[in-house]
Amino acid sequence: MTRLLTFWFAHRQELGVLLAQHVLIVAVSTLAAIALGLPLGVCAARRPRLASPLVAIANVVQTVPSLAMFGFLLPVPLIGGVGARAAIVVLILYGLLPIVRTTIAGLNGIDPSIREAGVAMGMTARELLRLVELPLALPSIVAGIRVAAVVGVGSATIAAAIGAGGLGEYIYRGLSMVDSTVILAGAVPAALLALAVDGGLLWLERQLLARRRARSRGAAARLALAVVALAVLSSALIARRSTATVVVGSKNFTEQNILGELVAQTIERETGLPVDRRLNLGGTLICDRALVAGDIDVYVEYTGTALTAIFHQPVAASPEAVYGTVRELYARTGRTLLPPLGFNNTFAILVRGRDARALGLKTIEDLARQAPRWNAGFGYEFLERPDGYPGLASAYGLRFASAPHVMDLSLSYRALASGQVDVIAGDATAGLIRGLDLVQLEDTRHYFPPYDAAAVARAEVLLRYPRVRAALEHLSGRVSADDMRAMNYAADVEHKDVARIVKEFLDRR
Amino acid sequence: MPAPAIEYRDVIFARPGGPPVLDHFVLTVEAGEVLALVGRSGAGKTTLLKLVNRLLLPDAGAVLVQGRDTREWDPIGLRRSVGYVLQDVGLFPHMSVADNIAVVPRLSGWDAARVTKRVDELLDLIGLPAKQFGLRWPDELSGGQRQRVGVARALALDPPMLLMDEPFGALDPVTRAELHAEFRRIQGRLRKTVIIVTHDMGEAFALGTRLGVLDEGALVAYGPPAAIAGSRDPRVRRLLDALPTIPPPPAERESRHSSERSESALGGGAPSARGNE
Numbered sequence: 001m002t003r004l005l006t007f008w009f010a011h012r013q014e015l016g017v018l019l020a021q022h023v024l025i026v027a028v029s030t031l032a033a034i035a036l037g038l039p040l041g042v043c044a045a046r047r048p049r050l051a052s053p054l055v056a057i058a059n060v061v062q063t064v065p066s067l068a069m070f071g072f073l074l075p076v077p078l079i080g081g082v083g084a085r086a087a088i089v090v091l092i093l094y095g096l097l098p099i100v101r102t103t104i105a106g107l108n109g110i111d112p113s114i115r116e117a118g119v120a121m122g123m124t125a126r127e128l129l130r131l132v133e134l135p136l137a138l139p140s141i142v143a144g145i146r147v148a149a150v151v152g153v154g155s156a157t158i159a160a161a162i163g164a165g166g167l168g169e170y171i172y173r174g175l176s177m178v179d180s181t182v183i184l185a186g187a188v189p190a191a192l193l194a195l196a197v198d199g200g201l202l203w204l205e206r207q208l209l210a211r212r213r214a215r216s217r218g219a220a221a222r223l224a225l226a227v228v229a230l231a232v233l234s235s236a237l238i239a240r241r242s243t244a245t246v247v248v249g250s251k252n253f254t255e256q257n258i259l260g261e262l263v264a265q266t267i268e269r270e271t272g273l274p275v276d277r278r279l280n281l282g283g284t285l286i287c288d289r290a291l292v293a294g295d296i297d298v299y300v301e302y303t304g305t306a307l308t309a310i311f312h313q314p315v316a317a318s319p320e321a322v323y324g325t326v327r328e329l330y331a332r333t334g335r336t337l338l339p340p341l342g343f344n345n346t347f348a349i350l351v352r353g354r355d356a357r358a359l360g361l362k363t364i365e366d367l368a369r370q371a372p373r374w375n376a377g378f379g380y381e382f383l384e385r386p387d388g389y390p391g392l393a394s395a396y397g398l399r400f401a402s403a404p405h406v407m408d409l410s411l412s413y414r415a416l417a418s419g420q421v422d423v424i425a426g427d428a429t430a431g432l433i434r435g436l437d438l439v440q441l442e443d444t445r446h447y448f449p450p451y452d453a454a455a456v457a458r459a460e461v462l463l464r465y466p467r468v469r470a471a472l473e474h475l476s477g478r479v480s481a482d483d484m485r486a487m488n489y490a491a492d493v494e495h496k497d498v499a500r501i502v503k504e505f506l507d508r509r
Numbered sequence: 510m511p512a513p514a515i516e517y518r519d520v521i522f523a524r525p526g527g528p529p530v531l532d533h534f535v536l537t538v539e540a541g542e543v544l545a546l547v548g549r550s551g552a553g554k555t556t557l558l559k560l561v562n563r564l565l566l567p568d569a570g571a572v573l574v575q576g577r578d579t580r581e582w583d584p585i586g587l588r589r590s591v592g593y594v595l596q597d598v599g600l601f602p603h604m605s606v607a608d609n610i611a612v613v614p615r616l617s618g619w620d621a622a623r624v625t626k627r628v629d630e631l632l633d634l635i636g637l638p639a640k641q642f643g644l645r646w647p648d649e650l651s652g653g654q655r656q657r658v659g660v661a662r663a664l665a666l667d668p669p670m671l672l673m674d675e676p677f678g679a680l681d682p683v684t685r686a687e688l689h690a691e692f693r694r695i696q697g698r699l700r701k702t703v704i705i706v707t708h709d710m711g712e713a714f715a716l717g718t719r720l721g722v723l724d725e726g727a728l729v730a731y732g733p734p735a736a737i738a739g740s741r742d743p744r745v746r747r748l749l750d751a752l753p754t755i756p757p758p759p760a761e762r763e764s765r766h767s768s769e770r771s772e773s774a775l776g777g778g779a780p781s782a783r784g785n786e
Contacts, residue, residue: 117599120562121613121662122588131612135603 003181004188011185019189021084021165024235026152026197027228029088033095033148038141040096041103042129051104058097066090066158067282083278083295087159087166094155095148102144106137139209146201153194157186161252161282163290167193172252172280175410179495200227246461246468249287249296250279253410254491254498255345255429255484259300261502262479263455263472269506270471283381284309291335291458298457298472302345304449306330306337306456308387315387319344319450336459338469339476340452343484347382347448348428349392350416353437363442367423368396376400377421379409387449389425395447413438429481431488453479478509512576514540514670514702515561519570522556530556531726533570538719540669543696543703545717547710547748552723554706558672561704562591574670589617592663592701596675598655600647600662606632607643610662617666631661634695653684657691664699673705677712689715710748714738722748 008015044051064072069090110133118128134141160168170186173179207220246267250260257279264275278296281287288310290296306326307313313329316322327337349364361367382388383406392398400423407415412424417436426433428440428451455472462469487505490496515538522531530553538544548554559565560572563579572579579587600609610631611624619627632639635657647655656676663671677685689712696703707713713720713734720737722730724744730737737745 111597111599113595113597113599114601115599116564117593117595118601120564120588120593120595122585123613123616124585127616131616132601136601 004184007181007185015185015189018165018167018169018186019193020235022153022156022167022190022193023231025084025087025091025156025159025164025166026149026193027232027235029091029156030095030145030149030152031228031232032088033092033099034145036092037096037099037144037148038103041100041141042107044100045104045107055097055101055104058100061093062097066094066155067161069093070158070162070282071286083162084159084164086162087156087164090159091152091155094151098144098147098151099141100144102140102147103137106140107133109140110136139205142201142205142208146198146205149197149201150194153190153197157190160280162286163249163278163281163295169280173257175252175408179492181495200224245273245275246298246465247276247278247296249281249290249299250277251284251287251299252280252282253427254431255427255488256280256300257498258484258487258491258502259341259453261498262475262505263298263300265499265502265506266471266475267468270474271465271467273465273468291456292333294458294460297461298455298468300341300453301337301456302451302453303337303340304346304387304451307449309381309385312386315391315449317446317449319452322450323452323454330456331459334459336457336462336469338455338457338472340454341475341479342453342477343429343479343481344450344452345427345429345481345484346443346451347388348426348430348433348440349443350413350424350426350433350438350440351422352416352419353439355422356439356441361439361441363444364392364396364398364447365444367441368398371398371400371423374400374422375402376404376423376425377407377412377415378404378425379412380406381409382425392425392447395445429484429488431485431490431492434485434489435493453484512573513537514542514575515704516573516576517557517560517570518573520560520567520572521569522553522560522565522567529726531560531567534726534728536721536728536731538702538704540702541700543705543716543718544721545713545719546704546706546721546723547708547713548706548723549708549748553726554708554723555674557723558593558674558704558706561670561672562588562593589613589666590668590670592666592668592671594656594659594663594671594673594676596678598647598659600655600658602647605644605646606637606650606658607639609647609658610665613662614665627665631664634664634698635661636691637661651684652680653688656680656688660692660695664701669702671701671703673703675707676705678707678709685712686715692716711752 040054044054070086073086073089114132114136115128118132123131156164156166157168157171160166160172167186167190171183171190174182174184174186204220204224248260248264248267250256260277260279264277267273268275278290281290281296281299284301284305287296287299287301291299301310303319303322303326304315306329307322308315311326311329313325316325323337323340330337349367351361351367355361359366359370361370378389383404389404405415405421407421409426412421413426413430413432413436415421416424416438426438432438433440455475457468457472462472483505487501490501491498517534517536520531520534521529522534523529534553534557546554546557556565560567560579561574563582563584566580574582574587574591600606601612604612607628610628614624614627628643629639632642637654637657642650642654647658650658659676660673677688680688693716705713705716717734720730720732720734721728722737722740722742722745730740730742730745738749740746740749
């Protein structure tokens with residue numbers, strides 16, 4: 001608890017910005033969902049033949065996991081990509097269903113004799129809607145808005161995966177650092193925000209239902225509007241980021257955050273250009289698409305990952321050959337692979353130190369004998385990638401007691417240390433290998449391709465800012481595997497601030 | 510003599526796919542008349558009303574309102590010149606009594622002062638003083654009070670015609686009798702053209718200056734109350750015989766006689782007393 005308060009106090013400015021971004025994303029998307037959902041609901045209520053397909057579509061949209069939805073939207077021009085805009089689009093889609101559905105329900109629930117009275121009195125369809133139907137359906141509609149807004153507060157935490165900011169950033173950061181304080185630093189305010197939004201809209205709903213105080217209904221509606229407008233305006237002011245020249249991205253694990261920060265600080269130090277950090281993007285493909293789309297300008301990739309996961313090329317053993325191939329493939333698509341940073345972050349098949357010592361496990365071949373009695377836990381990406389588990393299993397004839405568990409990469413280290421699984425696939429440079437007494441098994445058959453870390457940048461940006469190119473080239477060969485493990489250790493185990501770790505590293509040079 | 514207020518000319522109307530509800534229906538309602546249409550459920554009574562304010566259009570033939578085919582009327586303008594009272598009233602539950610009455614005058618562009626004056630006037634007319642009742646909500650009223658507000662709302666724009674669909678059907682007998690008296694008092698002042706449909710022959714005698722008996726979409730009897738009371742047509746007799754009590758003598762004497770049935774009381778009493786009002 002004290003640690004949480006200390007963290008908030010130390011990061012109070014950042015916390016304010018993230019909270020403001022969160023509120024802004026939810027408010028804008030909910031308002032847009034109302035603007036779209038209300039007319040859709042009205043149309044659907046009038047034409048029952050339209051209603052069921054519409055609700056069915058909205059239902060389907062709602063069942064798509066939000067991370068998958070962000071993935072779908074990445075390559076879509078205008079609305080997709082990386083950042084708050086794509087997040088807002090996704091949240092609008094999620095918000096539509098409850099609003100459309102409750103609008104239909106509210107309108108259909110009106111006593112037909114009331115509607116008939118209005119028509120017979122000589123109201124036009126529009127007058128009937130404005131004076132009778134919408135006011136009577138309003139409590140139901142507000143209930144739908146409430147659901148949409150609360151769901152929005154929750155889903156917006158996922159939006160951090162595509163660089164939209166918001167409180168989810170702490171959650172992702174905490175997950176990648178395996179630091180529950182940082183997770184809570186984002187999760188607790190997000191939960192409180194959800195409760196506040198729910199409570200506020202519930203209050204509004206009650207005001208609308210309590211007809212006794214008819215005069216106060218208008219006042220309540222005006223107050224609610226004012227609060228929303230104030231929230232949007234102030235959030236927009238706080239959340240506005242500087243219009244940076246260079247946007248640096250990273251994937252969503254500690255080493256990538258450190259490397260992103262390293263690239264960002266290097267550019268800042270050597271060029272003085274402002275840098276926007278879009279760290280913690282949700283994976284290789286998201287970073288790659290963001291780079292193609294120009295949402296980010298540079299991030300650090302690993303040659304083996306680029307070769308197989310991005311360019312779908314067969315694995316090669318020679319680091320130089322892989323680097324050359326990848327560099328050329330990037331060049332064809334308008335991107336420049338800069339010289340390697342100096343370390344190879346290959347996959348590391350990890351077991352507990354005490355198991356390795358007790359059973360004499362040194363290589364993956366040793367593991368193959370033990371595997372039928374053990375359980376493995378792998379990240380989703382490792383399970384799916386062609387250079388991941390499927391190939392490994394056939395190269396070594398690995399078979400585990402049960403199908404490998406799918407788990408978040410950053411959680412798997414702890415899962416291994418606490419005995420939930422017996423084998424994981426981690427990163428060779430992971431600081432937790434040291435922190436949690438894990439042992440890396442040797443890849444005697446050279447199954448894993450080289451994963452040399454190297455910055456990849458949009459060629460256009462390097463041409464426009466030659467100083468950025470020079471700064472990135474200065475990083476060449478400057479980060480050894482030991483350096484990387486030490487920085488990862490400082491972040492993952494000692495819970496040091498990433499920006500400080502990088503600053504100290506650069507200062508030492 | 511100007512054109513009749515409402516005229517049904519050889520009207521045929523059927524629900525889609527169903528048998529005709531009205532089959533070559535002919536009827537003329539003169540201005541200032543109170544026509545009470547009696548018939549069993551499904552006899553086509555409500556359809557006849559909805560044809561007047563163009564909630565329905567005839568399949569063949571024509572309905573003329575003030576000499577003009579309803580097809581040629583602008584539906585909104587037509588409905589604002591024909592007041593409509595429903596059995597379940599349909600008061601807007603989210604509006605006060607005063608707002609319920611004021612809503613259409615406001616839509617017609619009346620200024621606030623004129624609307625307020627009109628609402629007060631109507632609430633006085635129906636015996637629910639504005640001071641006491643104007644700010645109440647519909648669900649704070651008794652059934653009879655709600656029905657009166659429904660009448661006031663239908664009269665808001667002072668339309669020359671009034672359609673009443675089973676207006677007092679859901680009320681208890683005592684309240685109904687009170688409202689009958691009230692209706693005659695108001696009609697005595699306003700002299701609207703009224704079509705009132707009911708399944709209750711007693712109500713028809715209590716209110717109508719003309720009675721029509723509907724059976725399966727056709728008018729089987731039509732005339733002044735005395736003529737209907739003396740009818741030998743079995744379809745009319747069936748309705749007359751269904752009367753549970755002697756219709757209460759009109760005017761002030763609201764006393765009820767129990768189960769005696771007397772045609773002469775019906776035939777003689779109702780019309781002459783109405784003449785006195």
